[in-house]
Amino acid sequence: MANVSTPHITAEDQERLARTLGISDSLGGETLTLSEMKTAVDADTAPEFASLGETIRSDLEGRLDADLLESALSDLATQIDRLPEVRERGIPSGEREPEVLYRDLVEPGWRVYDHLLDVGFFESVDANASRFEPEYIRDTAHELIGADELTSALAEIGFDDREQTVLVMDVVNNDTRLSRWVPTAEIPEEVEFNVEFVPPLHQRAMGGALLWIRTLDVHLWQKKILITEEILDDGFWDIKAMLGGLYLLTMAALEVADATDASLTDSQLSAALTASAAILIVNQEDICSHMYHITEERRAPSEAR
Numbered sequence: 001m002a003n004v005s006t007p008h009i010t011a012e013d014q015e016r017l018a019r020t021l022g023i024s025d026s027l028g029g030e031t032l033t034l035s036e037m038k039t040a041v042d043a044d045t046a047p048e049f050a051s052l053g054e055t056i057r058s059d060l061e062g063r064l065d066a067d068l069l070e071s072a073l074s075d076l077a078t079q080i081d082r083l084p085e086v087r088e089r090g091i092p093s094g095e096r097e098p099e100v101l102y103r104d105l106v107e108p109g110w111r112v113y114d115h116l117l118d119v120g121f122f123e124s125v126d127a128n129a130s131r132f133e134p135e136y137i138r139d140t141a142h143e144l145i146g147a148d149e150l151t152s153a154l155a156e157i158g159f160d161d162r163e164q165t166v167l168v169m170d171v172v173n174n175d176t177r178l179s180r181w182v183p184t185a186e187i188p189e190e191v192e193f194n195v196e197f198v199p200p201l202h203q204r205a206m207g208g209a210l211l212w213i214r215t216l217d218v219h220l221w222q223k224k225i226l227i228t229e230e231i232l233d234d235g236f237w238d239i240k241a242m243l244g245g246l247y248l249l250t251m252a253a254l255e256v257a258d259a260t261d262a263s264l265t266d267s268q269l270s271a272a273l274t275a276s277a278a279i280l281i282v283n284q285e286d287i288c289s290h291m292y293h294i295t296e297e298r299r300a301p302s303e304a305r
Contacts (some may be wrong), residue, residue: 001263006032006162006163006166006237007166008171008235009031009162009165009166012017013094013169014032016172016173017032017094017133017168017172019138019189020134020138020141020172020173021037021040021041021138021141021142021145022041022042023036023037023040023041029074031162031165031253032165033127033162033165033177034145034151034161034164034165034168035161035168035305036175037145037165037168038145038146038151039148040127041141041142041145042142042161042293043176043243045139045142045143045267046139049070049136049139049143049266049267050265050266050270051128051266051270051271052125052128052129052130052266052269052270052273052274053265053267053268053269053270053285054209054263054266055124055128055257056124056125056128056256056273057256057262057266059124059128059267060119060120060124060256060257061259062153063119063120064115064116064119064121064253064254064256064257065115065257066254066257066258067252068111068115069112069115069253069254070254070258071174071248071258072108072109072111072112072250073108073250073251073254075107075108075111076108076109076157076243076246077156077157077207077247079104079105079106079107079108079243080155080157080240080243080244080247081158082104082105083105083158083236083239083243086101086102086105087232087236089101089228090220090232091220091221091224091227091232092217092221092229094221096219097219097221098217098218099217100217101216101217102213102214102216102220102239103213103214103217105213105239106209106210106213106214106243107210108247109206109210109243109250110210110244110247112206112250112253113206113207113210116200116206116253117203118205120201121202121253122199122200122203122206123200124200125200125202125260125273126183126185126200126201126202127183127185129183129202129273130274131179131183131186132175132178132179132181132182132278133179134175134200134279135176136170136274137178137272137274138172139267140171140271140274140275140278141171141172141271141275142271143267143270144168144171144271144272144275145168145265145272146268147153147264147268147271147272149263149264149268150248150251150264150268150271150272153248153251154167154247154248156243157244157247157251158207159240159244160275163240163244166237166241167275170241170278170279170282170283171274171275171278171279173284174278174282177280177281177282177285178282178294179216179284181200181201181204181205181277181281182201183200183201184198184199184200184201196274196279197224201277202277202295204251205245205276205277205280205281205284206246206277206280208280208281208284209242209245209280209283209284210246212284212287212288212292213239213242213243213287216235216239218290219291220291224293225300226251226294226299226300227300228298228299228300229295230298231290231291231294231298232291234290234291235287235290236293237283238283238284238286238287238290238291239283239287240285241279241282241303242268242279242280242283242284244279244288245275245276245277245278245280246276248272248275248276248279248281249272249273249276249277249280251272252264252269252272252273255269255272256269285301
């Protein structure tokens with residue numbers, strides 16, 4: 001089966017990541033690995049970084065369904081395991097309409113989304129989350145790298161060391177892009193749309209990722225004469241990354257739901273919430289350019305007439 005293609009890590013990407021994390025030693029041209037980051041990064045963060053995790057636990061106590069979240073988490077892992085099979089097929093078949101291929105990938109995610117919407121999870125996080133400021137992003141990355149519970153969970157569902165490094169880069173190296181996504185209450189008053197109808201940031205991040213993947217069945221089926229293997233490869237990393245972000249967000253929600261079996265510190269819970277949103281945001285923007293915006297230069301050649 002075909003493997004999901006991981007983006008190339010450039011020297012510039014790596015240098016920026018190392019600089020932000022405070023890793024000053026020369027890498028000698030070697031690729032920075034997650035294990036090296038764990039050794040080099042100081043996981044101590046400012047005490048206020050933990051406030052989001054602490055507040056969310058208190059605010060949502062008794063409102064989340066641990067059984068539903070645990071079941072969905074297992075089903076998400078199953079769908080991530082299906083990715084090589086989906087990539088092998090690439091474009092859904094069907095004569096009059098496309099088969100269900102990509103929609104199954106996000107079915108567990110929709111169950112989680114609907115539940116979090118019902119219990120006010122998104123509103124609670126939005127009211128207490130910090131903006132994507134450079135210092136907050138750095139603290140998030142430090143905690144994510146140092147949280148063995150999170151990195152081990154990603155490894156168990158098929159994210160190798162290199163792929164986890166790219167996920168960390170999604171958080172750290174996209175501060176300018178992420179800064180445009182703010183909690184609803186902090187959207188400037190002078191914007192041209194009614195802020196009252198703007199969903200909370202984590203709802204936008206999660207719902208957007210789910211929608212992009214869900215619409216792939218129809219999009220790829222309708223545009224199949226334009227689709228190349230390169231387009232599929234580029235987009236498949238975005239799909240896997242978004243499913244990884246959904247997994248981390250569901251883990252964070254389950255952590256809040258099951259207070260008797262908490263395995264993350266408040267700081268690690270904050271990191272899971274923030275990092276998952278960042279990963280979902282970056283990769284839903286990327287999949288738009290990789291799989292939906294098909295230029296003349298990237299499209300498959302027209303058949304000779």
